[in-house]
Amino acid sequence: MIDLFIHAALLMTTPILLAAVGGFVNRMGGLINIGLDSMMLAGALVAVRVSSATGSALLGTLAAAAIGALVGLAMSLVVTRLRANEIIVGLGFTVAVAGLARFILKSAYGVWAIYGSSWNLPEILR
Amino acid sequence: MIGKAVVVRLGRAAAAAGPFALALVIGAVILAVTGYQPFSVYRLMIVEAFGGEGRIAATLTEATPLLLTGLAAAIAFRAGIFNVGAEGCFYLGGIVAAVVGYRFPGWPSALLIPFALVAASIVGGAWLIFPGLLRARLGVDEVVTTLMLNFIAIDLTSWLVDGPLLARGSANSATPEIAAAAELPRLALGATLSLGFLISLFLVIAYGFWSRFTVAGFRSRLVGLNPRFSRAVGVDLPEVFIGVMIASGVIGGLAGGIHTLGLVHRFVAGFSPGYGFTGIAIALLARNSAVGVAIASILFGALASAGANIQLFSNVPIEIVEILKGAVMVFAVAQFRFGWMRRRSAS
Numbered sequence: 197m198i199d200l201f202i203h204a205a206l207l208m209t210t211p212i213l214l215a216a217v218g219g220f221v222n223r224m225g226g227l228i229n230i231g232l233d234s235m236m237l238a239g240a241l242v243a244v245r246v247s248s249a250t251g252s253a254l255l256g257t258l259a260a261a262a263i264g265a266l267v268g269l270a271m272s273l274v275v276t277r278l279r280a281n282e283i284i285v286g287l288g289f290t291v292a293v294a295g296l297a298r299f300i301l302k303s304a305y306g307v308w309a310i311y312g313s314s315w316n317l318p319e320i321l322r
Numbered sequence: 323m324i325g326k327a328v329v330v331r332l333g334r335a336a337a338a339a340g341p342f343a344l345a346l347v348i349g350a351v352i353l354a355v356t357g358y359q360p361f362s363v364y365r366l367m368i369v370e371a372f373g374g375e376g377r378i379a380a381t382l383t384e385a386t387p388l389l390l391t392g393l394a395a396a397i398a399f400r401a402g403i404f405n406v407g408a409e410g411c412f413y414l415g416g417i418v419a420a421v422v423g424y425r426f427p428g429w430p431s432a433l434l435i436p437f438a439l440v441a442a443s444i445v446g447g448a449w450l451i452f453p454g455l456l457r458a459r460l461g462v463d464e465v466v467t468t469l470m471l472n473f474i475a476i477d478l479t480s481w482l483v484d485g486p487l488l489a490r491g492s493a494n495s496a497t498p499e500i501a502a503a504a505e506l507p508r509l510a511l512g513a514t515l516s517l518g519f520l521i522s523l524f525l526v527i528a529y530g531f532w533s534r535f536t537v538a539g540f541r542s543r544l545v546g547l548n549p550r551f552s553r554a555v556g557v558d559l560p561e562v563f564i565g566v567m568i569a570s571g572v573i574g575g576l577a578g579g580i581h582t583l584g585l586v587h588r589f590v591a592g593f594s595p596g597y598g599f600t601g602i603a604i605a606l607l608a609r610n611s612a613v614g615v616a617i618a619s620i621l622f623g624a625l626a627s628a629g630a631n632i633q634l635f636s637n638v639p640i641e642i643v644e645i646l647k648g649a650v651m652v653f654a655v656a657q658f659r660f661g662w663m664r665r666r667s668a669s
Contacts, residue, residue, distance in 0.1 A: 278656035292648020302639035
């Protein structure tokens with residue numbers, strides 16, 4: 197019973213922990229990143245696309261990290277070079293990328309709810 | 323002198339239109355890359371938003387909640403308070419108005435409608451007292467508190483309509499329909515445009531006068547421009563902070579109430595498709611001016627009403643509207659001041 201609970205807790209912790217580490221890096225640099233959600237969404241979409249195309253979970257994960265970095269670069273350029281308010285830029289990125297992800301699902305795959313068929317990362321605990 | 327004022331005014335108009343134009347360019351690139359014709363999509367959107375009386379009424383219906391959420395954001399931003407909590411107030415105001423609307427079916431409209439709207443406003447205002455106090459007394463970042471309170475309000479209301487307030491025999495999470503007497507009167511037959519639009523427009527105009535011609539309006543602008551100077555000349559900063567926060571919450575709650583009584587006629591889970599967040603984009607784009615809020619709300623209302631139709635008729639996903647909205651938010655706060663502009667503004 198308790199091991200099921202721990203398993204579920206670890207499973208739920210993973211995305212939050214990774215996002216928190218991402219936000220922590222920004223905090224160390226003195227920035228507040230409200231747009232972490234947009235990076236996660238972009239990463240999720242690209243991971244599905246790349247892993248299903250290549251059949252490799254590792255490549256999918258790497259591609260997700262790369263697109264997350266790219267979104268982060270775009271966000272930081274707006275905040276640092278154009279001196280925009282980081283909170284609003286973060287909210288704007290969240291809205292825009294969430295829209296873009298659904299837009300791509302609908303227009304490229306004709307999927308209106310969930311896009312599946314990814315290659316999963318190996319499970320580590322059962 | 324007049325010439326210079328006109329140039330300044332034109333410059334401001336261009337600065338406000340700039341972010342929208344840039345967002346349209348980004349949207350066009352995304353449309354082109356995904357295999358649509360950007361110009362024909364945009365032309366279709368203009369036709370769907372403004373082509374004919376019925377479509378204009380639909381656009382203004384969509385603009386109604388945005389007028390108020392934009393106003394809620396503008397009134398706080400102007401005083402330097404980044405309140406992003408209008409979304410939560412909108413949900414709370416919506417559910418309160420719905421409950422009042424169906425619990426007192428015997429009341430006449432003249433009593434029931436004001437009662438429901440005032441109750442919605444009070445709950446919205448009360449919701450933001452706490453973050454206002456935290457900001458004013460302890461310096462707690464209001465962006466984080468108001469953002470998090472949104473999630474609490476949204477989940478609280480969705481729990482309420484799933485449990486205690488769920489309509490009998492209803493499968494989806496919704497309250498019972500409000501009494502007919504609680505519905506805001508329609509402005510035209512056959513259209514969904516209600517009296518709520520006029521109330522919202524009136525409040526935006528009132529805000530314009532308040533910000534320009536009253537002491538409180540001047541004081542809140544002063545605090546927004548330079549809080550340290552304001553304190554030095556004797557402005558009570560906590561009072562202004564808490565005041566605008568409550569005002570912002572009241573308007574957010576009223577927006578939700580009007581949305582219930584004027585359009586939805588009940589409270590459902592997922593009541594707002596992000597009206598509070600669109601309000602932030604509107605206030606930023608408008609640079610907190612009343613005229614700007616009115617124009618930007620109608621613009622975003624047009625996007626929303628056109629978005630639904632172009633998805634029906636041309637197969638372009640409605641999310642193009644979200645992309646434009648997000649891009650506007652990003653560009654509205656970006657400062658495009660390059661070398662030559664900086665020199666000019668310095669002189």
